[in-house]
Amino acid sequence: QSVLTQPPSVSAAPGQKVTISCSGSISNIGINFLSWYQQLPGAAPKVLIYDNTKRPSGIPDRFSASKSGTSATLGITGLQTGDEADYYCGTWDSSLSAVVFGGGTKLTVL
Amino acid sequence: QVQLQESGPGLVKPSGTLSLTCAVSGDSISSTNWWSWVRQPPGRGLEWIGEIFLGGSTNYNPSLKSRVTISVDNSKNRFSLTLSSVTAADTAVYYCARATLFGGNMGEKYFDYWGQGTLVTVSS
Numbered sequence: 001q002s003v004l005t006q007p008p009s010v011s012a013a014p015g016q017k018v019t020i021s022c023s024g025s026i027s028n029i030g031i032n033f034l035s036w037y038q039q040l041p042g043a044a045p046k047v048l049i050y051d052n053t054k055r056p057s058g059i060p061d062r063f064s065a066s067k068s069g070t071s072a073t074l075g076i077t078g079l080q081t082g083d084e085a086d087y088y089c090g091t092w093d094s095s096l097s098a099v100v101f102g103g104g105t106k107l108t109v110l
Numbered sequence: 111q112v113q114l115q116e117s118g119p120g121l122v123k124p125s126g127t128l129s130l131t132c133a134v135s136g137d138s139i140s141s142t143n144w145w146s147w148v149r150q151p152p153g154r155g156l157e158w159i160g161e162i163f164l165g166g167s168t169n170y171n172p173s174l175k176s177r178v179t180i181s182v183d184n185s186k187n188r189f190s191l192t193l194s195s196v197t198a199a200d201t202a203v204y205y206c207a208r209a210t211l212f213g214g215n216m217g218e219k220y221f222d223y224w225g226q227g228t229l230v231t232v233s234s
Contacts, residue, residue: 002155032217037156044205044227045148045156050220051212088156092217098171099146099158099209 003028004089004102011108012079020074020105022089028100030070032092036063039086039104048087049074079109112136114206114225122200122232128193132206132225139187140164144209144219147180147191149202150227157202161209162189169216196232203227 005023012018022034034052037045047056049065052072064075076083089102118130132145139145147159160170162180170178174193182189193200208223 032215033213033220035220037221039156044224045221046224047220047222050222051218056222086155090156090158090221092219094217096172097169097216099161101156101158104155 002103003093003100006089006102006105009106009108011110013110014079014081016079017075017077018079018107020087022072022102024070026070027095028091028093029072031094034067034072034089034091036065036074037088037090039088045088081109083107084109112208112223114208114223116204116206116225116228118228120229120231122196122230123234124197124232126196128196128200128230130191130204130228131188133188139182139189140184142211145189146207146209148205148207151202159191198232201230201232203229
């Protein structure tokens with residue numbers, strides 16, 4: 001049981017848009033800063049978003065994120081088959097004094 | 111370019127101790143970054159194990175705290191993980207990662223560099 005809650009899977013057609021939700025609580029998403037990671041099959045995770053909404057250099061603007069209260073959303077537009085991966089949200093939990101992750105969402109591009 | 115590389119035994123016996131090392135290049139282990147371990151059981155999600163800062167301060171996952179130690183070797187620019195009393199549930203790909211700070215609080219950091227991961231199997 002993960003501290004942050006994500007849907008197990010989402011799917012959409014190439015070229016379409018998809019959103020992935022991440023729900024937590026006051027002690028994590030509510031007062032700290034969320035990051036999102038993409039994990040391609042057989043690879044290490046890679047950061048897509050940090051500080052709730054910021055993209056590191058090299059991450060295309062097809063990837064965006066928002067946060068409101070104790071929930072956050074990752075959006076991916078112009079879906080490509082290469083976007084098929086597992087996506088994780090993560091943040092610091094001030095009550096646990098620990099980093100917490102969501103359970104991960106598997107994106108399928110149909 | 112920052113690079114991290116995990117190394118250690120791929121097989122550990124039940125009740126034994128898992129020991130892994132992460133060699134860091136392109137950054138100093140003494141820099142103002144947090145150095146972490148994250149694991150991923152086969153077919154499952156990411157689980158944070160713990161972190162170390164400036165060679166001294168540590169934070170551990172409460173569910174693993176009694177069995178985990180993270181330490182640094184400044185002379186070799188690397189950090190290590192030991193996990194004691196392992197069971198089959200500890201079988202996972204273990205990643206080392208750097209968490210960079212973008213602000214002054216613990217919640218203001220993210221994992222920007224990861225090792226490739228190493229599979230550790232707990233089995234007799």
